[in-house]
Each structure stands twice: as C-alpha cells, then as structure tokens.
Amino acid sequence: MDGMASLQGLIGGILIGLSATWLMATLGRIAGISGILGTLITQRPRGDSAWRLAFLLGLISGPVVLMMLGGGLGNVAGGGVDVTGEVIGAPAGGVPLMLAAGLLVGLGTGLGSGCTSGHGVCGLARLSPRSLAATVIFLVAAIVTVFVVRHVIGGGA
Amino acid sequence: MKTETQKTLMGYVAGLLFGLGLAVSGMTDPARVLGFLDLAGAWDPTLMFVLGGAVITNFIGYRLVLRRPHPLLGERFQLPTRTDLDGRLIGGAALFGIGWGLSGYCPGPAFASFAGLSAPLAAMLLAMVLGWFLARAIPARS
Numbered sequence: 001m002d003g004m005a006s007l008q009g010l011i012g013g014i015l016i017g018l019s020a021t022w023l024m025a026t027l028g029r030i031a032g033i034s035g036i037l038g039t040l041i042t043q044r045p046r047g048d049s050a051w052r053l054a055f056l057l058g059l060i061s062g063p064v065v066l067m068m069l070g071g072g073l074g075n076v077a078g079g080g081v082d083v084t085g086e087v088i089g090a091p092a093g094g095v096p097l098m099l100a101a102g103l104l105v106g107l108g109t110g111l112g113s114g115c116t117s118g119h120g121v122c123g124l125a126r127l128s129p130r131s132l133a134a135t136v137i138f139l140v141a142a143i144v145t146v147f148v149v150r151h152v153i154g155g156g157a
Numbered sequence: 158m159k160t161e162t163q164k165t166l167m168g169y170v171a172g173l174l175f176g177l178g179l180a181v182s183g184m185t186d187p188a189r190v191l192g193f194l195d196l197a198g199a200w201d202p203t204l205m206f207v208l209g210g211a212v213i214t215n216f217i218g219y220r221l222v223l224r225r226p227h228p229l230l231g232e233r234f235q236l237p238t239r240t241d242l243d244g245r246l247i248g249g250a251a252l253f254g255i256g257w258g259l260s261g262y263c264p265g266p267a268f269a270s271f272a273g274l275s276a277p278l279a280a281m282l283l284a285m286v287l288g289w290f291l292a293r294a295i296p297a298r299s
Contacts, residue, residue: 012182013210021218062176106288112249141254
C-alpha cells in the first residue's frame, strides 16, 4: 500500500467534501455531478443554468490549476500513458469501449438520479436510504464488471 | 454585486474545489479507480480514502449548514425527500456501475479530465450526454 497515494486521496476527498458543503451553504444545492450537469445539458432551465455552467468550468479548471502549480501534485497511478503529466491519466480503453461505458453511465445515473457524488458524497452524508442502496449497488456492479473484464475475459491480465 | 452574479461565482468556487479534490486525489486517473474496483488484483485503496474523506467532511459540514434557516443566496435548501426504493433507482445504479467498471470514469472525473481530452474521453462524454437524454425519454411509471 502506497501511503502517499492514500494521503493524497484523503486530502482530495476532504476538498470534495468541502465543495459539497460549500454548495449547500451558499446555493442550497446537492453537489451531484450527474444532476448538476445532466439538468444543465438536457433541460437548460431558465434562471437556473448559470451556476451549473460555472460549476462545470470550475470542475474542469481544478486539474488545470494543479498542473500549473507543477511539482507533481497529481496522483495518477502511473500505469499507461499519462496525457498530462501527473494530474490526468489516460482513458482505460478505446473509442468503442468508451461509447458503451458512457452510454451506461449516462443512462444509469439519469435513471438512478445520481452518481458517485450525488448518492455517494452527498447522499451518504445525509444518511439517505435511497443513496445508500444506490451506492452499494453501483459499487458491487462496478466490482463485478472489473472482475469479469480483468479476470474472466482477460485471464488475470 | 448582483445576487445572480454571486450565485454564479459560488457555483464556480464549488466546481473548482471539486475539480481540485479529484485531481489531488488521483481520481482523474481511471487506472486508480479501476485499481480500487479490482479486488482480485493489486488492490489500490486510494478511492476508499477519497470517498471516506469526502463523506465525513460533508457529514460534518451539512450538520453545521442545515441548522441555518436558508442558504446564503437562496430561499431554501433543496434536498431530495424520497426514501423509497424503486426499479428506476436500482436498475439505474446497476447500469451506472457496469459503465463505471468498464471505463473507470464516473461523471465527475470524466468531465474534470477535459483538459486531457482524447478521442476515447470525447466518446465517453458524448455518450454520457446521450444517455442522460435517453433517461429523460424513459417515463417514470406510476
């Protein structure tokens, strides 16, 4: 186990938690990425879109700020080709795999009303039974999927 | 400053903190996420620290914030009220988990990785948006 990687995970997690608390304290909103961006893109609600777009720009600029600070502040695992140094890792597959995965992630978070942030970070902090159920289900589904891809189909590669 | 401008600024700060958190923790690398999900391989515990740190921080934060009568720039806190489990939630979470396990991307890290845009990431983002439109087209029963 890599202690430095875990420590960076903890620090990053605290920043994410502060972001969620900040959004609730200022705008009274749940910091769920699929909810914020899905609503922005599919509905463009009048009078309720500017902060969503600003959130998206902030989300994108976070890693860019870290890159500009330099000094290897990122925490990529080091496998494969890192497209932007040590901050943003490379995708784990090609276009066809990502098309399928993206469709499942979009459809799933749309139907299930949330993703890792809305159900995980925010829902668990509110002790919501729906979010607890969703988090357990998507974690188990993801773990089973990785097992099948890497150890059943991929033969442990 | 007008309230609308302030709201936009607060949204930006929230997004920036979120993006910084994902980058510092390494969640902008699908290899880290897949390493956590791969219990039978060389298990990478990083995501556990990320989610744990975020939930505990936000648990304390919400307790302090939700005592107030309303948010700083709004009339009320907009919290989900449903507590029942239905097919949409369960099926949706399962589909999301499969997509997450295939790619190592959930929506936050996928969008936060935009500065490293590649053809596979572009495909992921476009397909995710298409999925959001599809989910809206599927009517909720009852």
